[in-house]
Amino acid sequence: MRAAATPLQALPASLRMLADPTRLRILAMLELEELSVGELARVLDLSQSRVSNHLRVLRDGGLLAQRRVGTKTFLRLAHADAPDSLATRLFAVLREEFSSIPEHSADRVRLDAVLSERGLDEELFDRLAGQWDK
Numbered sequence: 001m002r003a004a005a006t007p008l009q010a011l012p013a014s015l016r017m018l019a020d021p022t023r024l025r026i027l028a029m030l031e032l033e034e035l036s037v038g039e040l041a042r043v044l045d046l047s048q049s050r051v052s053n054h055l056r057v058l059r060d061g062g063l064l065a066q067r068r069v070g071t072k073t074f075l076r077l078a079h080a081d082a083p084d085s086l087a088t089r090l091f092a093v094l095r096e097e098f099s100s101i102p103e104h105s106a107d108r109v110r111l112d113a114v115l116s117e118r119g120l121d122e123e124l125f126d127r128l129a130g131q132w133d134k
Contacts, residue, residue, distance in 0.1 A: 014087045017061040018094060021101065022046070023054050027063065027077065027091060028098040029111055034076040039118070043110045044103075061087050 017023065022044070029035065029043050037055065041048040055075060058064045062085050065078040079088055098104055 010086050014061065014090055017057055017063075017087065018090055020054065020057075022050075023058055024094065024098070024101060025103055025107055026051070026054055026058065027094075028101065028104060029107055030064065030075055030077050031095065031098075032108075032111065033115060034074050035114070036072045036074050038072070039114045040075070042114050043107055045106075045110065063087050063091060 025044055026040065029040060035043065037052055038048060040055075041051045044051060055064065059066065059075075063078055064075050066073050066075050068074075077091075079091075101107075
C-alpha cells in the first residue's frame with residue numbers, strides 16, 4: 001500500500017491539472033452554476049467527449065463533485081468536500097484570474113443562454129405534468 005502523497009509531492013500533478021486553459025474555463029463556469037456535462041459542452045462550445053475528458057481529470061484531482069439525475073450527470077465544485085486540499089487552495093488563487101481568460105465573456109453569454117433554456121424546459125415540464133394526470 002502506498003503512502004499518501006505529501007503536499008510537495010502532489011504539487012506537480014496539481015499544477016498540471018490546473019495548467020490547461022479548458023480546465024480553467026470549466027472551473028470558472030462550475031463556480032457560477034452546477035451544470036450537466038451536455039450543458040457544459042454547450043457553454044464552452046466544445047464536444048461533449050472533449051469536455052468529459054477534462055472533467056475526469058478535474059474529478060480525479062478532487063476539484064469536482066457530481067450527482068446523477070436520471071441519465072444526466074451534474075457537476076459542481078467540491079470545495080466544501082475538501083477545503084484544505086492542495087488543488088482547492090491553488091484553485092482559490094487562480095479564481096481571481098478567470099476574467100482574464102479570453103473566452104470567459106463568451107462562455108458567460110452562453111451560460112446565460114443555457115440557464116434560460118433550462119428554465120424554459122422546466123416550465124414546459126411543469127405545465128405538461130399537470131395534464132398527464134388527467
